[in-house]
Amino acid sequence: MKKIPVGVIGTGFIGPAHVEALRRTGLVDVVAIADIDQEVADRKAEQLGIEKAYGDWQKILADPDIEAVHICTPNNLHYPMSKAALEAGKHVVCEKPLAMNSKEAEDLVDVASRTGLVNAIHFNVRYYPLVHQARAMVEKGDIGKIFAIHGSYLQDWLFYETDYNWRLEPEYSGESRAVADIGSHWLDLIEFISGLRVKAVCADFATFHPIRKKPLKPVETYAGKMLSPEDYQDVPINTEDYATVLLEFEGGAKGVMTVNQVAAGRKNRIYFEIDGSKKALAWDSEKPNELWIGRRDGNNEVMIKDPSLMYPEAREIVSFPGGHTEGFPDTTKQMFKQVYSYIASGDYKRGIAPKFPTFKDGHREIMMCEVILKSARERKWVEVK
Ligand code: SOE
Numbered sequence: 001m002k003k004i005p006v007g008v009i010g011t012g013f014i015g016p017a018h019v020e021a022l023r024r025t026g027l028v029d030v031v032a033i034a035d036i037d038q039e040v041a042d043r044k045a046e047q048l049g050i051e052k053a054y055g056d057w058q059k060i061l062a063d064p065d066i067e068a069v070h071i072c073t074p075n076n077l078h079y080p081m082s083k084a085a086l087e088a089g090k091h092v093v094c095e096k097p098l099a100m101n102s103k104e105a106e107d108l109v110d111v112a113s114r115t116g117l118v119n120a121i122h123f124n125v126r127y128y129p130l131v132h133q134a135r136a137m138v139e140k141g142d143i144g145k146i147f148a149i150h151g152s153y154l155q156d157w158l159f160y161e162t163d164y165n166w167r168l169e170p171e172y173s174g175e176s177r178a179v180a181d182i183g184s185h186w187l188d189l190i191e192f193i194s195g196l197r198v199k200a201v202c203a204d205f206a207t208f209h210p211i212r213k214k215p216l217k218p219v220e221t222y223a224g225k226m227l228s229p230e231d232y233q234d235v236p237i238n239t240e241d242y243a244t245v246l247l248e249f250e251g252g253a254k255g256v257m258t259v260n261q262v263a264a265g266r267k268n269r270i271y272f273e274i275d276g277s278k279k280a281l282a283w284d285s286e287k288p289n290e291l292w293i294g295r296r297d298g299n300n301e302v303m304i305k306d307p308s309l310m311y312p313e314a315r316e317i318v319s320f321p322g323g324h325t326e327g328f329p330d331t332t333k334q335m336f337k338q339v340y341s342y343i344a345s346g347d348y349k350r351g352i353a354p355k356f357p358t359f360k361d362g363h364r365e366i367m368m369c370e371v372i373l374k375s376a377r378e379r380k381w382v383e384v385k
Contacts, residue, residue: 004340007032007052007060007090009081010072011044014095018070018122019048021332027340028068034060057081061088068118068343071095074172075180079104082119082359086111091118091343093336096184098362100174102370105363112359118348120339121362123188125270127331129305130291132314134274134281135193140311143276149190149247149255151272153182154263158241161209168212168237176369177239179203183259183372184365186270188357190257191364194274196249198368200383203376205240208262212237245372246381289325 006028008015015033022028030050035041038055045053054060060069061084068091071081079099085092092112098121099105112119125131137143157163166172167181174180191197213232241262247255260266270285280294289305306322307315317334320326338356342348368384375382 001027001344003027003029004067004343005029005031005065006068006070007034007054007063007066008050008070008072009034009057009060010070010095011035011040012072014122015070015072016044016048017329017332018072018093018336019050021329021336022070022340024329024333025337025340027337027344031065032060032063058084061085061090067091068093068340074166075174076100076172079108082108083111086115086117086119089115089117093120093122093339094359094362095122096362097174097180097366097369098359099366102363102367105359105366109359109363116348118339118343118354119359120335120354121357121359121365122332122335123185123192123357123361123365124328124331124335125185125189125285126192126357127317127334128283128285128288129307129310129314129318129326130283130288130303131189131193132317133291133303133305133310134283135195136311136313137281138194138274138276139313142279143274143281144278146194146196146249146251146253146274146276148253148275149194149196149249149272150257151186151190151270152258152260153186153270154259154266155182155261155268156264156266157268158209158261159264161211162213162215162232164212164214168235168239170239173239174369175239176373178241178259178261179205179243179245179372180366180369182261182270183243183245183257184369186257186259186272187368188361188365189270190255190272192357193272194249194253196251196253198247198255198384199250200248200381201368201372201375202246202381203372204244204379205376206242207237207239208241210237211235240376243372243376245375248381285328288327 032052033050034054034057041053069085071094214235242260245257273282282292291303293301307318
């Protein structure tokens with residue numbers, strides 16, 4: 001089978017993660033990588049064994065060999081790049097958040113639908129095997145009616161006032177930080193598993209470091225922890241380190257999400273509990289191969305990821321037998337396998353709905369972030385349209 005030629009724009013933390021996952025699908029050839037700096041593009045292309053290195057992202061779009069483009073840049077570029085790539089006739093996989101605001105995101109949904117090209121948003125957390133298992137359990141009625149959903153997404157890579165990254169600057173990142181960056185994953189995950197939609201929110205934000213010390217040289221996401229920069233400049237911070245959001249779901253279920261990017265010791269931990277009328281479920285991304293099942297009568301269980309014990313809908317995204325741990329890099333691989341099988345099969349031309357998250361999901365998350373921001377600013381409950 002002919003492999004699909006792909007180009008990746010962006011060489012920071014997530015671009016190379018896309019490259020590695022793409023290769024593990026066996027369905028594509030990563031033929032080009034782009035960065036705004038030609039030297040960086042050359043270095044990364046050499047490190048990753050990629051044939052073409054472009055110092056200008058437009059060259060990826062002009063390259064007739066390339067059929068699909070991955071956008072792994074700071075958030076402010078997601079919209080113009082996705083739009084230009086679709087208009088150049090390329091399928092697009094974009095990092096989240098899809099755009100800087102819901103107007104841009106809505107436009108992307110329209111352009112994608114007009115061009116008929118495949119579009120995906122990298123909500124990889126859905127692709128942990130036991131997340132799919134939890135969804136199948138909810139769908140089959142194993143846990144009963146959902147009463148409440150609560151949990152958190154905690155990180156510590158911005159813990160110190162000296163931790164710095166483009167995500168702290170609204171012109172690159174957008175008006176919301178913790179909610180847009182990690183809350184969007186949590187909300188997408190919860191709606192995916194529960195099948196319930198958030199109806200209204202009431203949010204409370206905090207910025208624990210209102211002034212941060214910006215290093216006088218660029219620092220990649222997560223890489224700041226390994227540096228001890230001599231020279232800093234004080235900069236005011238206008239986006240949230242922390243948020244607590246009360247949630248009301250359609251059908252009456254209640255919920256609460258906490259996100260915090262200054263939570264010492266929590267490296268990158270998504271956690272949820274779903275309390276149902278028959279059972280409860282709990283899962284922690286730092287122990288992704290264990291799903292806790294809570295019961296009132298009888299013993300609680302911990303289900304270990306093992307395809308032979310899982311529902312077929314979840315087994316489909318498992319590559320290794322029980323006892324062989326699957327984690328973060330595998331989620332991206334599983335999502336990309338779905339995206340590129342969908343492209344290769346031509347299903348998108350036949351109007352068959354994709355299983356993976358698309359720009360419509362990206363648009364929904366941005367809309368929710370905007371509602372959460374409004375609620376925090378006005379200190380009141382706000383309905384999600
Ligand atoms: C940075 O906070 C970040 O890289 C997010 O942008 C990702 O989506 C998440 O995977 C981990 O943390």
